[in-house]
Amino acid sequence: MKKINVNLSQNPYPVYIGSNIVDQLNKKIIKHCKGSSLFFVIDSRVNHYHGKLITKIIKEFPNKTGKFIFNSTEKNKSYESLNHIYEKLINGKYGRDTAIIAIGGGITGDIAGFAAATYMRGVEYVQVPTTLLADIDSSVGGKTGFNFGGIKNIIGAFHQPKFVLIDTSFLTTLDKNELICGLGEALKYSFIATEALAKFFNLKFKSLLQGEQSSIAKLIEESIEFKSAVVESDEKESGLRKILNLGHTFAHAIEAEQKNLIKHGQAVVAGIVCSIFLSQSLGILNPRKEKEFLNAVNLFKGSIKLKSPNADKIYRFMQTDKKNRSGDIKFVLIQDTGKILLDISAGKKLVLDSIKKGIEVFA
Amino acid sequence: MKKINVNLSQNPYPVYIGSNIVDQLNKKIIKHCKGSSLFFVIDSRVNHYHGKLITKIIKEFPNKTGKFIFNSTEKNKSYESLNHIYEKLINGKYGRDTAIIAIGGGITGDIAGFAAATYMRGVEYVQVPTTLLADIDSSVGGKTGFNFGGIKNIIGAFHQPKFVLIDTSFLTTLDKNELICGLGEALKYSFIATEALAKFFNLKFKSLLQGEQSSIAKLIEESIEFKSAVVESDEKESGLRKILNLGHTFAHAIEAEQKNLIKHGQAVVAGIVCSIFLSQSLGILNPRKEKEFLNAVNLFKGSIKLKSPNADKIYRFMQTDKKNRSGDIKFVLIQDTGKILLDISAGKKLVLDSIKKGIEVFA
Numbered sequence: 001m002k003k004i005n006v007n008l009s010q011n012p013y014p015v016y017i018g019s020n021i022v023d024q025l026n027k028k029i030i031k032h033c034k035g036s037s038l039f040f041v042i043d044s045r046v047n048h049y050h051g052k053l054i055t056k057i058i059k060e061f062p063n064k065t066g067k068f069i070f071n072s073t074e075k076n077k078s079y080e081s082l083n084h085i086y087e088k089l090i091n092g093k094y095g096r097d098t099a100i101i102a103i104g105g106g107i108t109g110d111i112a113g114f115a116a117a118t119y120m121r122g123v124e125y126v127q128v129p130t131t132l133l134a135d136i137d138s139s140v141g142g143k144t145g146f147n148f149g150g151i152k153n154i155i156g157a158f159h160q161p162k163f164v165l166i167d168t169s170f171l172t173t174l175d176k177n178e179l180i181c182g183l184g185e186a187l188k189y190s191f192i193a194t195e196a197l198a199k200f201f202n203l204k205f206k207s208l209l210q211g212e213q214s215s216i217a218k219l220i221e222e223s224i225e226f227k228s229a230v231v232e233s234d235e236k237e238s239g240l241r242k243i244l245n246l247g248h249t250f251a252h253a254i255e256a257e258q259k260n261l262i263k264h265g266q267a268v269v270a271g272i273v274c275s276i277f278l279s280q281s282l283g284i285l286n287p288r289k290e291k292e293f294l295n296a297v298n299l300f301k302g303s304i305k306l307k308s309p310n311a312d313k314i315y316r317f318m319q320t321d322k323k324n325r326s327g328d329i330k331f332v333l334i335q336d337t338g339k340i341l342l343d344i345s346a347g348k349k350l351v352l353d354s355i356k357k358g359i360e361v362f363a
Numbered sequence: 364m365k366k367i368n369v370n371l372s373q374n375p376y377p378v379y380i381g382s383n384i385v386d387q388l389n390k391k392i393i394k395h396c397k398g399s400s401l402f403f404v405i406d407s408r409v410n411h412y413h414g415k416l417i418t419k420i421i422k423e424f425p426n427k428t429g430k431f432i433f434n435s436t437e438k439n440k441s442y443e444s445l446n447h448i449y450e451k452l453i454n455g456k457y458g459r460d461t462a463i464i465a466i467g468g469g470i471t472g473d474i475a476g477f478a479a480a481t482y483m484r485g486v487e488y489v490q491v492p493t494t495l496l497a498d499i500d501s502s503v504g505g506k507t508g509f510n511f512g513g514i515k516n517i518i519g520a521f522h523q524p525k526f527v528l529i530d531t532s533f534l535t536t537l538d539k540n541e542l543i544c545g546l547g548e549a550l551k552y553s554f555i556a557t558e559a560l561a562k563f564f565n566l567k568f569k570s571l572l573q574g575e576q577s578s579i580a581k582l583i584e585e586s587i588e589f590k591s592a593v594v595e596s597d598e599k600e601s602g603l604r605k606i607l608n609l610g611h612t613f614a615h616a617i618e619a620e621q622k623n624l625i626k627h628g629q630a631v632v633a634g635i636v637c638s639i640f641l642s643q644s645l646g647i648l649n650p651r652k653e654k655e656f657l658n659a660v661n662l663f664k665g666s667i668k669l670k671s672p673n674a675d676k677i678y679r680f681m682q683t684d685k686k687n688r689s690g691d692i693k694f695v696l697i698q699d700t701g702k703i704l705l706d707i708s709a710g711k712k713l714v715l716d717s718i719k720k721g722i723e724v725f726a
Contacts, residue, residue, distance in 0.1 A: 010373070079442070090512045093683070118481070121508060121519040145484060149453045156484040157520060320456070 002221060006140055006228045008235055011160035015139055015224055019213060022053065022128065022167040025101075026061050032162040035099030035124045039089060040067040041112035043104025046130045049173040054103060066092045072107040074260045077147045079155075085115045099124035099162065105131035105178070106138040106264070110153070113144030117159035127161045130170035132182020132216065133265045136189070136223035139164045141231050141241075151320070152252060158235070168217050180303045181265025183208055186219055187296060188272060192243050193226040195337050198296070205299045243340040245332045247272035250355065253317035258306060266304045273297045274358030279333040279341075281350050286336045293334070297361065309359040311352055318351075365584060369503055369591045371598055374523035378502055378587055382576060385416065385491065385530040388464075389424050395525040398462030398487045402452060403430040404475035406467025409493045412536040417466060429455045435470040437623045440510045442518075448478045462487035462525065468494035468541070469501040469627070473516070476507030480522035490524045493533035495545020495579065496628045499552070499586035502527045504594050504604075514683070515615060521598070531580050543666045544628025546571055549582055550659060551635060555606050556589040558700050561659070568662045606703040608695045610635035613718065616680035621669060629667045636660045637721030642696040642704075644713050649699045656697070660724065672722040674715055681714075 001018035016028065029038065038061055042054060047069050058065050068088050070081065089098070100123060102112035109127050116125035129135045145156020171179070183205070190201035200218070201208075207215045227244065234241040251271030255264060262270075276293050279285035285293075318329055329351070330343045364381035379391065392401065401424055405417060410432050421428050431451050433444065452461070463486060465475035472490050479488035492498045508519020534542070546568070553564035563581070564571075570578045590607065597604040614634030618627060625633075639656050642648035648656075681692055692714070693706045 079446075083442075086511055086518060090514060090517060118508075118518050118520055120517060121506065121521055143484065145481075148449055151453060154453060154483060155449060155481050157481055158484055 002217075004221065004224050004228060006160075007232050008142075008160060010235075011142075013161055013163050015164040015166060015228075017166045017217065017220055017224070018168070019217070020167065020169045021165065022050075022170070023057065025057050025128065025165055028163055028165060029061070029099065029101070029126060033099040033124045033126065035097050037064040037094055037098045038066075038101055039092070039094055039098055040065065040101045040103060041085060041108055041115070042067055042069050043108045043130065044069050044071045046104050046170065050170065066094070070104065070108055070111070072104055074107065074147060074152070077107045077111055079146060079148065081111055082115060082146055085112070086119065089115070089119055094119075094123075096120050096123060099126055101126045101128065103128040103130060104134070105129065106134045109134055109138050110144050110156070111146050113142075113159050113161070114146055114155075114157060117144050117157040122159065125159055125161045127164045129164065129166055131174060131178050132171055132220070133178065133185050135166050135168075135171075135220045136182060136227070137185045139166060140224055140227045142235070152255070166220060168213055168220065171211060171213075171216060174211070177263055177266070179209065179211060180300070181263045184265035184267075184269040184300065184304075186223060187269055187300070188244075188246055189223045189226055190296065191272065191293065191334060191337060192246055192340050193222070193338060197222050197226070198337050202296055202299070209303075239342070242332055242342045246334060246340060247275045247332075249318055249321060249329065249331055250274040250314070250358065252321050253314045254306070254309070254359070256317040257310060257314045261307060262304065266300075269297060269300045269304055270306060270358060270362050273361050274354050275331065275333055277357045278331060278346060278350060278354035279335070281354060282333065282344070282346060284333050284335050284341060284344070289336050301361070304362045306359055306362045309363060311355040311359060314355050314359070315348070315352055365580075367584065367587050367591060369523075370595050371505075371523060373598075374505075376524055376526050378527040378529060378591075380529045380580060380583055380587070381531070382580070383530065383532045384528065385533070386420065388420050388491065388528055391526055391528060392424070392462065392464070392489060396462040396487045396489065398460050400427040400457055400461045401429075401464055402455070402457055402461055403428065403464045403466060404448060404471055404478070405430055405432050406435045406471045406493065407432050408435075409467050409533065413533065429457070433467065433471055433474070435467055437470065437510060437515070440470045440474055442509060442511065444474055445478060445509055448475070449482065452478070452482055457482075457486075459483045459486060462489055464489045464491065466491040466493060467497075468492065469497045472497055472501050473507050473519070474509050476505075476522050476524070477509055477518075477520060480507050480520040485522065488522055488524045490527045492527065492529055494537060494541050495534055495583070496541065496548050498529050498531075498534075498583045499545060499590070500548045502529060503587055503590045505598075515618070529583060531576055531583070534574055534576075534579060537574070540626055540629070542572065542574060543663070544626045547628035547630075547632040547663065547667075549586060550632055550663070551607075551609050552586045552589055553659065554635065554656060554697060554700060555609055555703050556585070556701060560585050560589070561700050565659055565662070572666075602705070605695055605705045609697060609703060610638045610695075612681055612684060612692065612694055613637040613677070613721065615684050616677045617669070617672070617722070619680040620673060620677045624670060625667065629663075632660060632663045632667055633669060633721060633725050636724050637717045638694065638696055640720045641694060641709060641713060641717035642698070644717060645696065645707070645709060647696050647698050647704060647707070652699050664724070667725045669722055669725045672726060674718040674722060677718050677722070678711070678715055
């Protein structure tokens with residue numbers, strides 16, 4: 001089992017990574033949590049495939065436990081679901097000494113994490129991500145939240161877990177689309193991190209797509225190491241951490257325009273290609289790099305399909321993104337591998353053109 | 364204008380205290396907040412008496428502003444009200460650069476503060492308390508939250524304001540019952556802080572009850588200085604800060620049993636007298652002090668009236684208090700002025716007896 005420390009100033013915590021390690025969950029809970037009661041929020045799909053193992057783990061915990069099986073869709077990432085969790089906690093008489101354990105993907109983690117952030121003004125939280133996207137993305141950073149008024153993650157809180165346990169064997173039962181999502185987010189890291197990661201990503205893409213465990217484990221470790229370093233230096237996303245949003249301004253709008261029929265990680269790939277085109281048209285992007293980046297994006301052709309995308313509509317959704325609400329849209333753009341520019345403004349025409357060129361790749 | 368610094372490790376902030384100082388709100392906002400948009404949550408009663416002045420202040424702010432007039436009852440300290448605030452923020456396209464300003468009592472501050480803690484994972488928050496209870500109690504500590512499932516403040520977050528502005532002239536339009544509430548909480552400080560504050564409180568009680576401004580200002584300052592020192596050393600209520608809960612385990616249950624027909628500060632006085640009796644029956648309380656404490660409590664006779672209180676019901680509500688959910692009820696008890704004992708257990712019979720004796724004082 002590998003251990004990576006996320007060294008936040010206030011709430012440092014370890015991320016454990018390994019294959020078939022979820023049976024050590026109780027041991028880690030006893031090590032890292034003060035909480036004597038446990039409340040599990042478990043993704044229903046994960047419960048379908050791994051329910052027997054999870055139930056065994058829960059039963060073996062010496063103190064009080066409870067669970068909530070959660071159908072983790074964007075639609076269910078709502079106050080209503082949160083409401084159910086609060087009610088279960090209250091009716092089960094869970095106290096301040098509770099730890100909430102999320103077993104599932106990003107949606108499950110976000111809503112369980114928000115419940116942990118706000119139940120009794122905050123109880124302990126443990127994350128057991130089960131999708132590649134959650135492994136490499138939501139396991140580091142402490143972002144929690146839910147959707148409201150049609151806007152993704154508009155209500156939320158920063159709440160760091162006591163620890164994260166990533167068992168890569170959960171990925172063996174992962175839906176192909178979900179794997180693509182994770183790889184889409186990993187594509188982003190291959191652009192914003194190091195040449196070494198970029199090389200590894202391009203070289204191993206086929207193995208990764210086939211779910212080859214050792215490559216995936218390496219990808220997860222590298223991504224987490226990189227993201228930790230970024231988040232450690234900017235816990236509340238006031239500066240550097242924005243580099244993690246490469247492609248995301250476009251991606252959120254594409255997801256909305258596609259009525260959430262494509263997945264976040266897929267939209268991120270489409271968003272990244274739009275930001276490549278915008279970087280190019282603003283003269284920011286290293287021309288030698290452009291082809292390299294587009295080749296990496298093209299690895300996803302055939303795995304991502306936008307349904308009759310409309311550039312104007314996407315643009316309008318960008319204007320209502322929570323990051324852009326008080327005025328101009330600001331972009332995170334790319335100059336070179338690991339060289340990211342923040343808070344760039346661009347004229348409407350250039351933005352629209354880059355959306356048009358970007359969506360064409362996956363139309 | 365007096366300034367007291369609340370020196371928290373992460374988010375230190377000043378509390379300004381004075382008479383007729385609210386017209387300096389914009390100046391202080393510009394000084395302390397980065398937020399360029401302001402969203403005001405204003406108690407409807409305060410708006411009734413001071414709406415003209417508040418509107419003038421809002422109009423004079425150079426950037427975008429909006430407001431929500433809030434009927435601040437315990438019933439309205441709900442997710443539904445929070446929902447309205449979130450909707451107003453979303454529909455008004457408020458961004459991350461928003462500051463939420465609460466003008467009102469504790470309920471208004473708690474719900475506006477929670478909105479600030481969670482809108483876009485946290486925006487700036489400013490508190491302008493307008494009741495004596497909020498002045499001396501909720502202005503320090505960063506507790507925010509709302510009621511859910513019939514349980515007070517069960518959902519919440521710690522979110523420190525950028526600054527607090529206490530204008531004692533708001534107290535001139537305060538309902539008498541509200542003044543009693545503040546004095547009830549001040550009674551607690553007179554027990555847990557210093558002999559000097561206790562002496563001042565007893566000596567000046569009549570002036571305070573008549574709303575005499577200079578005495579009230581001194582009471583607010585002393586209470587805030589004391590509470591700041593406590594909160595500074597224990598921001599998240601893991602230890603020392605529990606002394607602030609003297610009487611509160613009883614008080615929350617009394618409020619619930621009285622169906623919230625009495626006010627929090629009044630219930631605190633009734634709760635304190637119960638904890639005096641419990642401290643005495645456990646042999647904790649200095650007998651010389653007992654009479655002195657009861658004399659102070661008796662100052663409130665005539666101002667607090669419980670309606671057919673039922674000790675058994677109160678006991679049952681104590682068992683469901685959020686602090687006691689996972690087992691034993693733990694009490695904060697008193698030995699002497701400034702000498703408070705934490706996490707004391709007591710047998711059911713002794714607790715019931717102390718409730719009976721306590722409620723008799725105000726029956």
